[in-house]
Amino acid sequence: MTKIKIGNIAKIFNGYAFKSNEYSDDGFQVIRITNVQNGYISNDNRKYIKLNNKLLEKFILNDGDILISLTGNVGRVGRIKKENLPAVLNQRVGKVIIKSKDVFPDYLFHFLKSGIVESKLIRKAKGIAQKNIGSVDIEDIEIPLPPLEDQKRIVKILDKADALRQKRKQAIGLLDDYLKSVFLKMFGDPVKNEKGWGFQKLNDLCDVGSSKRVFVDELTENGIPFYRGTEIGMLSCGEVIKPKLFITNKHYQELKKHTGVPAVGDLLMPSICPDGRIWSVDTELPFYFKDGRVLWIHVKVKSLNNIYLKYTLKEKFKNNYKSIASGTTFAELKIFALKGLSIMLPPVELQNKFAEIVEKSEKIAQSMLAQSAELETQFQVLMQKTFNC
Template sequence: MKLEEIVRKSNWDLKKISDVTFYQEGPGVRKKQYTEEGVKLLNVGNIQKGKIDLSLTDRYISEEEAYGKYEHFLADEGDLIIACSGIQVSYFHEKIAFLKKEHLPLCMNTSTMRFKSLDEGILDINYFSYFLKTNYFKKQLQKLITGSAQLNFGPSHIEQIDIMLPPIKIQKKIVEVLDEAQKLIDNRKKQIKLLDDLIESIFYDMFGDPVKNDKGWEVKKFDDFSNVRSSKRVYISECVDKGIPFYRGTEIVKLSLGEEVFPELFITEDHYKALKKETGIPKIGDLLLPSICAKGEVWRVDTNNPFYFKDGRVLWVELESDFIDSKYLQYCLSQVLIKNFEGIASGSTFPEMKIFILKNLEIPIPPLPLQNQFAEKVQAIEKQKELLEESLKLMEDNYNSLMQRAFKGELF
């Protein structure tokens, strides 16, 4: 249903975003202006899964510049922040967050944008934050930026976008319903996270710290028990709109976290068959990890569904041993990367895991029966996770249905 039709049927107003919000993109602060202390600079990387995490970057500008030249870019508590550059359309909803008092002082920076309601009696900023997550917003935006899979936009695009405006009381009711649905989702995610924490606790109880190897297990290099490699190069120009999923590092990260993935790149079935014949493909139990994996992202392949992956940016560990359990290896490698990624990786621009580094990486190898015990415990916990994840999927489906109905004027 088009915006105009919704507005006509529901008797709502139709306004330009620029009519009801103040919005501002951050300035282009140059690298030479960065300091080690002062006022933090907000970056795209600080907006993660609907929250602000300033610990992920260490960019500052001096207080002199922040409260002088850039004073009008200093953010306020309650500002709605979005990323506006280099963001995949399917993940855009994760790049929207509100600033809290604890985040201040904070200076806007390039590729980020903030919004305020010009009149809280006309626009509830929380309602606006939900509107940004709808297809009504995304479709208008994609049309303005020529349908790119990457969102790169600025104030000139925002000023052209329409928003439907129900009466403020209805806006607040919509927010109340969606907030409640979101709370249920967040609580379910916390329960799933507790099970992940339990697995980590069991790992350390059984095997100790894999970096310190404080239990004195035998140590081996990856090259001793696996074939570490990547894939054959596939150029983006060879990708198609549908077919066999082609995963990049971003998709591997989500798979490692057990999240649902919506691939944006594909290769043809004939291309896939040729690559499979030439290089082989990962099988269940093999490990895939993005080369930039500072948070320990390791996906243990758990599907026979066909896919291929990007060379260089995704590394492939193919087990060639009968003394390593793949679940143990997944968790062990993940913990090693979390604790010591920068000490392991190399690169002049940013730390990156190279094939030769991973081949020579040493990890402790406990007795196989102990590894198997760990794998059995993990399997039991993962069954509980599956039930919770099924419940989470139903909650998310309900949330999406509520969102769709709310912005069609069908809830109230």
């Protein structure tokens, strides 16, 4: 199959540096890096701006536009839908502009989010505290390009497979909504505390931290999975993931000896977590995670149930994220801010009762997850065959 560089069929158009002090209550939604998720554009934590300058109209986005993150979690790809509009393109987010009739837009979108591009861009990225890529890094990547009719046929197959995956995720999401309602009925709002429970600082109840830094040149093609905020967020939603980054077993053992590693029941979360995507570690299989971008909580007292804590934090983040997170470009959770959180502390017997309800619900979810795992495996095999991963 013919392979050509992405730059021969498309170009990457960079966004504009809209100023945060010019944000308004309505207008055009500013699509920032945090909005670009795996395969979609999130409307969480919206920021708006009035577009009074005609020179900025070229940054207005349209339904179907393909976007890619150029900073932080580089290589994440999403697509604008009507519910995201009206919207404009912010700095460090690239818009893919197709310039050839030889490529079907949906085919290019599937290729960009297949994982091939993201893995290559992570290795090309520059920077220590925050990774960056440029338009050329994307445009230099090769894409298999079959005839147009074959591209459309491939897209139909991939769309059908993806739709099955999404339906399963929605069902799992409904279970989470049910557990949220149970939590609020039993404990009330953890911010308002209508039931008058006592409070303690999270730092007094848990060890709160992150990992030891792993540098880009220490990542390998295989070995022990290395998770970023992206993968942790996906695991928190019950998604089956295909690890993209790894470290050697020798390196893992050194890190384990130096800092320890998460145990079953520990809580991990992306540092950018307005929607409360918290993963309660449910595997004894070895893995490591990115420092700073993933935060780690280990319960150290018997008066706190880890599952109760997970749902407490989820509610706090969803309802009060702005007052907890910090940063202008990215509202991130910091270790010191987490340590200072006041945690509502009802009797542990009541917490345990809630955890039992969660456990029963998760048994139902497990059967769904098993089906999701099978669908995910089939989907990944299909992607590999299609794009020669």
